[in-house]
Amino acid sequence: MKRKLTLKLIAKELGVSISTVSKALRDSPEISEETREKIKAYAKLYNYKPNNIALSLKNRRTNTIGVIIPQIVHHFFTTVISGIEQEARDRNYNVIICLSNNGFDKEVENMELLANGSTDGFILSISKETMLKEDYHHLNEVIEQGMPVVMFDRVVEGISCDRVLIDDKAGAKKGVSHMIRTGCRKIGIITSEDYISVGRLRTEGYLDALDDYGIAANDNLILKLDNIDDLTEESKKRIEDFVTKNDLDGIFTVNEFFAVHATRVLTKLGKRIPEDVSIVCFTDGQLSENMIPSLTAVSQHGEEMGRKAASILIEKLEREDSETAPYDTAYIDTSLVERESTRKLNR
Amino acid sequence: MKRKLTLKLIAKELGVSISTVSKALRDSPEISEETREKIKAYAKLYNYKPNNIALSLKNRRTNTIGVIIPQIVHHFFTTVISGIEQEARDRNYNVIICLSNNGFDKEVENMELLANGSTDGFILSISKETMLKEDYHHLNEVIEQGMPVVMFDRVVEGISCDRVLIDDKAGAKKGVSHMIRTGCRKIGIITSEDYISVGRLRTEGYLDALDDYGIAANDNLILKLDNIDDLTEESKKRIEDFVTKNDLDGIFTVNEFFAVHATRVLTKLGKRIPEDVSIVCFTDGQLSENMIPSLTAVSQHGEEMGRKAASILIEKLEREDSETAPYDTAYIDTSLVERESTRKLNR
DNA sequence: AAGTATAACTTAATCGATTTAGTTCGTTAG
DNA sequence: CTAACGAACTAAATCGATTAAGTTATACTT
Numbered sequence: 001m002k003r004k005l006t007l008k009l010i011a012k013e014l015g016v017s018i019s020t021v022s023k024a025l026r027d028s029p030e031i032s033e034e035t036r037e038k039i040k041a042y043a044k045l046y047n048y049k050p051n052n053i054a055l056s057l058k059n060r061r062t063n064t065i066g067v068i069i070p071q072i073v074h075h076f077f078t079t080v081i082s083g084i085e086q087e088a089r090d091r092n093y094n095v096i097i098c099l100s101n102n103g104f105d106k107e108v109e110n111m112e113l114l115a116n117g118s119t120d121g122f123i124l125s126i127s128k129e130t131m132l133k134e135d136y137h138h139l140n141e142v143i144e145q146g147m148p149v150v151m152f153d154r155v156v157e158g159i160s161c162d163r164v165l166i167d168d169k170a171g172a173k174k175g176v177s178h179m180i181r182t183g184c185r186k187i188g189i190i191t192s193e194d195y196i197s198v199g200r201l202r203t204e205g206y207l208d209a210l211d212d213y214g215i216a217a218n219d220n221l222i223l224k225l226d227n228i229d230d231l232t233e234e235s236k237k238r239i240e241d242f243v244t245k246n247d248l249d250g251i252f253t254v255n256e257f258f259a260v261h262a263t264r265v266l267t268k269l270g271k272r273i274p275e276d277v278s279i280v281c282f283t284d285g286q287l288s289e290n291m292i293p294s295l296t297a298v299s300q301h302g303e304e305m306g307r308k309a310a311s312i313l314i315e316k317l318e319r320e321d322s323e324t325a326p327y328d329t330a331y332i333d334t335s336l337v338e339r340e341s342t343r344k345l346n347r
Numbered sequence: 348m349k350r351k352l353t354l355k356l357i358a359k360e361l362g363v364s365i366s367t368v369s370k371a372l373r374d375s376p377e378i379s380e381e382t383r384e385k386i387k388a389y390a391k392l393y394n395y396k397p398n399n400i401a402l403s404l405k406n407r408r409t410n411t412i413g414v415i416i417p418q419i420v421h422h423f424f425t426t427v428i429s430g431i432e433q434e435a436r437d438r439n440y441n442v443i444i445c446l447s448n449n450g451f452d453k454e455v456e457n458m459e460l461l462a463n464g465s466t467d468g469f470i471l472s473i474s475k476e477t478m479l480k481e482d483y484h485h486l487n488e489v490i491e492q493g494m495p496v497v498m499f500d501r502v503v504e505g506i507s508c509d510r511v512l513i514d515d516k517a518g519a520k521k522g523v524s525h526m527i528r529t530g531c532r533k534i535g536i537i538t539s540e541d542y543i544s545v546g547r548l549r550t551e552g553y554l555d556a557l558d559d560y561g562i563a564a565n566d567n568l569i570l571k572l573d574n575i576d577d578l579t580e581e582s583k584k585r586i587e588d589f590v591t592k593n594d595l596d597g598i599f600t601v602n603e604f605f606a607v608h609a610t611r612v613l614t615k616l617g618k619r620i621p622e623d624v625s626i627v628c629f630t631d632g633q634l635s636e637n638m639i640p641s642l643t644a645v646s647q648h649g650e651e652m653g654r655k656a657a658s659i660l661i662e663k664l665e666r667e668d669s670e671t672a673p674y675d676t677a678y679i680d681t682s683l684v685e686r687e688s689t690r691k692l693n694r
Numbered sequence: 695a696a697g698t699a700t701a702a703c704t705t706a707a708t709c710g711a712t713t714t715a716g717t718t719c720g721t722t723a724g
Numbered sequence: 725c726t727a728a729c730g731a732a733c734t735a736a737a738t739c740g741a742t743t744a745a746g747t748t749a750t751a752c753t754t
Contacts, residue, residue, distance in 0.1 A: 002493070016718070022743085024704095050463065052460070057708095057711095071427055072428050257637070291639070292638070355711095365711085366713075379732060511733090
């Protein structure tokens with residue numbers, strides 16, 4: 001194994017001091033033209049690259065953003081990461097991604113790990129278990145240490161940090177309104193329990209839309225499930241029940257999975273989509289696009305969210321007075337992608 | 348901002364030397380019981396955690412694995428990452444993920460970045476552009492520096508590294524054989540041009556299966572498309588044509604997208620699945636599972652692949668004689684996940 | 695000729711940890 | 725009474741870089 005080239009080795013080889021080498025490579029005028037050229041030539045020839053670890057230690061900054069998300073096998077999160085990556089790259093930052101697997105302990109562990117020198121700040125979406133426990137000491141600790149934090153999508157109140165949110169309420173309202181305008185009157189929603197913030201907000205948007213059009217809300221048409229990230233057998237059964245029992249003409253769901261399963265149940269019941277029942281879901285992912293029929297969806301623009309989150313974090317990292325800067329919440333607009341699962345609007 | 352606690356600060360606070368603190372925390376018998384307890388109590392009280400950067404510099408190892416993949420918004424890759432994460436966590440390693448976006452320059456840039464002290468080794472799936480360019484100097488450089496590399500899924504020959512591969516040929520054969528055994532006789536394949544290795548291998552598996560059952564291959568039943576990672580308009584048209592013109596009773600595809608589009612075309616043609624036409628695809632992802640009808644798929648076991656890759660890399664990192672150890676190629680078995688798009692086997 | 699700039703380097707401190715090689719001081723052997 | 729030893733520490737080197745604070749030798753000023 002060829003040992004990596006260091007300033008020390010170059011210095012020894014060329015018979016100068018380490019600081020001369022360092023200065024020469026940084027184009028310091030302190031070093032003579034001749035020596036500078038010689039050192040630079042040597043460094044180039046042997047492909048010298050400074051050791052990042054040493055630089056981080058010296059500079060007390062890593063130029064690295066830590067990202068902690070509940071899962072990676074998840075279309076929306078990957079789009080957000082993609083956005084974070086783009087922004088980070090443009091602004092010369094690295095990205096480290098860690099997974100909490102929706103668990104509290106792993107989330108804490110990962111944060112502590114990354115906080116011990118590996119990153120300058122965090123972008124995170126909080127795990128389900130953490131939300132349930134309402135224990136945010138790990139967040140407060142890193143913030144206390146002066147590391148800025150940006151939370152996205154799954155956020156909680158009472159933490160001194162910036163936030164980037166999908167306007168879940170407005171998005172849901174957009175989707176439900178579209179159904180109403182295309183003739184739906186008995187619209188059900190398949191959502192999550194209220195402790196999951198995105199579920200709660202989307203439910204509110206649904207209610208808002210009904211209210212706007214003077215349609216009375218009905219608790220029986222609201223199905224709240226435990227798990228928003230996947231489709232458990234339990235959820236399947238409850239969706240089946242819900243769709244079968246209620247003679248709906250529109251179904252709004254907070255994710256793609258619920259919409260897909262509702263479609264399945266409707267198909268089995270012999271209902272036609274969108275002639276008999278319209279379907280709109282939150283999240284414009286692979287399923288919405290490829291299902292037969294394809295699903296009208298509220299697009300979350302994950303990449304934009306990621307870019308925004310990274311941008312806010314880097315801004316904080318690079319300003320001197322970040323300690324005193326106020327925290328704010330940015331909203332990412334949603335848009336409705338019309339597909340085959342809703343009727344066309346007559347204008 | 349509360350400055351992070353260091354050995355130096357503890358030493359100053361307790362009026363001892365830095366080395367005493369270090370030794371006390373590492374339970375050295377050199378330090379008296381009394382002092383040790385005092386230091387440990389203080390460290391615990393103020394939640395001392397050693398700085399990883401300093402440790403990495405000192406130990407010249409980071410306990411971090413660098414992962415470079417072409418894209419993150421890709422179900423298969425995320426499952427592999429998930430596997431890498433699990434294995435890494437179990438064995439006390441961290442994971443840094445970087446994206447090449449299927450570009451050569453970004454791949455090189457990322458490798459150089461991570462190689463300068465950030466990671467001890469690499470797990471990567473090579474970008475399409477790199478494969479086309481056939482320029483692997485960045486790989487050879489890090490290997491030269493003594494950093495082990497494990498390539499997975501998209502690999503190339505002639506690099507001194509270990510490899511983890513899906514047995515594409517056997518997987519395809521498994522899928523096609525199942526169709527034959529359940530009664531299909533005129534089976535078409537939608538695959539990629541031969542220069543994409545996974546496509547070529549899967550085509551070979553298809554031909555092998557036909558041969559095994561004494562069914563003559565027919566070039567008209569083989570559709571080779573340009574792009575395997577997504578579904579272009581061009582591809583859609585060709586699939587439509589292919590499915591419409593040939594009166595197939597079985598379709599095998601090398602990815603989910605092709606299968607989904609074939610399903611769409613068949614549905615439009617009024618064909619019933621699986622009664623009239625069976626469908627099997629490579630890759631068991633979200634689409635296969637959720638489509639209506641759900642698709643019988645060849646599962647690649649991405650998590651297992653990730654775990655295996657991480658395991659091989661860590662093994663290399665932890666053995667002294669890794670320089671001389673031989674390189675090998677591990678194959679991850681595929682399995683057939685039977686769903687609604689194929690008929691049941693009569694036994 | 696003595697004093698002072700300046701160019702071109704080198705030394706040494708620093709980041710935060712570990713570890714090897716000293717240093718004290720008290721106890722005990724001879 | 726002193727040399728030797730061990731217990732309990734401390735000093736200093738090290739990892740690889742940066743940089744403030746010296747140090748030379750030479751040129752220039754008055």
